[in-house]
Amino acid sequence: MNHFIESLREARRRTLALVGDLTDEQMIGPRLEIVNPLLWEIGHVAWFQEYWVLRHLNKRAPILPDGDALYDSAKVAHETRWDIPLLSRSKVLAYMQDVLDRVIHRYGAAEELDEDATYFLSLVLFHEDMHDEAFSYTRQTLGYPQPQFEAGNNDSQQRAAFGDLGDALIPGGHFLLGSLPDQSFVFDNEMDAHEVELEPFSISRTTVSNAEFAAFVAEGGYEQPEFWSAAGWQWRQAADARQPVYWQRDGDKWLRRSFDQLVPLEDHLPVLHVNWHESDAFCRWAKRRLPTEAEWEMAASAGPTTDGGGSERKRRFPWGDEAPDPNRANLDWQAGGCIDVCALPAGDSAFGCRQMIGNVWEWTASDFTPYPGFVAGPYKEYSAPWFGDHKVLRGGCWATRSRLIHNAYRNFYQPHRCDVWAGFRTCGL
Numbered sequence: 001m002n003h004f005i006e007s008l009r010e011a012r013r014r015t016l017a018l019v020g021d022l023t024d025e026q027m028i029g030p031r032l033e034i035v036n037p038l039l040w041e042i043g044h045v046a047w048f049q050e051y052w053v054l055r056h057l058n059k060r061a062p063i064l065p066d067g068d069a070l071y072d073s074a075k076v077a078h079e080t081r082w083d084i085p086l087l088s089r090s091k092v093l094a095y096m097q098d099v100l101d102r103v104i105h106r107y108g109a110a111e112e113l114d115e116d117a118t119y120f121l122s123l124v125l126f127h128e129d130m131h132d133e134a135f136s137y138t139r140q141t142l143g144y145p146q147p148q149f150e151a152g153n154n155d156s157q158q159r160a161a162f163g164d165l166g167d168a169l170i171p172g173g174h175f176l177l178g179s180l181p182d183q184s185f186v187f188d189n190e191m192d193a194h195e196v197e198l199e200p201f202s203i204s205r206t207t208v209s210n211a212e213f214a215a216f217v218a219e220g221g222y223e224q225p226e227f228w229s230a231a232g233w234q235w236r237q238a239a240d241a242r243q244p245v246y247w248q249r250d251g252d253k254w255l256r257r258s259f260d261q262l263v264p265l266e267d268h269l270p271v272l273h274v275n276w277h278e279s280d281a282f283c284r285w286a287k288r289r290l291p292t293e294a295e296w297e298m299a300a301s302a303g304p305t306t307d308g309g310g311s312e313r314k315r316r317f318p319w320g321d322e323a324p325d326p327n328r329a330n331l332d333w334q335a336g337g338c339i340d341v342c343a344l345p346a347g348d349s350a351f352g353c354r355q356m357i358g359n360v361w362e363w364t365a366s367d368f369t370p371y372p373g374f375v376a377g378p379y380k381e382y383s384a385p386w387f388g389d390h391k392v393l394r395g396g397c398w399a400t401r402s403r404l405i406h407n408a409y410r411n412f413y414q415p416h417r418c419d420v421w422a423g424f425r426t427c428g429l
Helices: 003-019 024-028 038-057 067-071 089-107 115-141 210-218 230-239 276-285 293-301
Strands: 167-170 173-177 194-198 201-204 247-250 253-258 261-264 361-367 391-394 411-413
Touching: 003 038, 003 089, 003 115, 024 038, 038 067, 038 089, 038 115, 089 115, 167 293, 173 293, 194 293, 201 293, 210 253, 210 276, 230 276, 276 361, 293 361, 293 391
Parallel strands: none
Antiparallel strands: 167 201, 173 194, 247 253, 253 261, 361 391, 391 411
């Protein structure tokens, strides 16, 4: 049996585990800009798999007569997803199983897959992985309990000595930005690798910690417009933001909300759920700046040669080309949350930058724009509609799947979004 089938089964088990404990009322939830009704979203995951594998690739008739009108995210406006006649919970679960069973029946016995099958099975697998991570955002946003399931071992929770690891110095020079054409699947916005020229720069070896961000808050960083861009200050005033969205004061200490629990703020963990505006304001206060995505990818992917200049072969992961494991990256829900910003030195890049894959997504200074010569992939709505008003994030987080993430992967959100498991690292001026 090819590896895709077990991966698709595993992804579906994860999807069901992420919603299985919720009530029918929670599966609908409140009408918010930044979440979907989960009852709609799990149906969309199944519809997407059916559309691209069974209907597009294998030319099968639709299973649901009105499926496109219910679950096509390009056609069903976000604000209407609470109002359309969704399948009941039992019926949508049966639909999900039906789609998966048909895909397994079609490809389960295949020893080899052609290029198209490999592409579209990868597409639907990674799409489900992305939505599974989005389910974790939704549960956090709505204050639902942390899901309880066996995600793997917790070896990566080992603590490192918390401290300031300082900056890594990156020599700059010529660099290939984007994915190389040696992978069986690449998202369209990563194509194609193209040469850029970077000046030397310094970048923090770790992401910004809660303790560091608390100092910004304590010194009135949210009250001083000189630290904020015009758009950022407008957002801060409209949101009446005075600290990260899930922080609460308890006397002279901070608490943070983790799913449905209030816990003491952990100094050694990365700051989470800060948006691009907040990250940018911190940088101005600290007399630093956000890295561009090219700088971020160079720090993660390049390696110094023996004479200290230029680069060796571009790495797929900070540590090399070997697949992620729990000793190198906090992914796959293995720790149930973030870990110490100084943990996992085995995952360092060649320049000593830590946790550039896993733990927390990292905002960059860059707008999400197409690379030169961009051509949309078969799923044309994946990237093109979002160019221009989104910012690029890199690196993945603790809930990101290890089979999805790599150094050239580009995530993208609008700069006001606080729900993502996102933080940032900084560069010297």
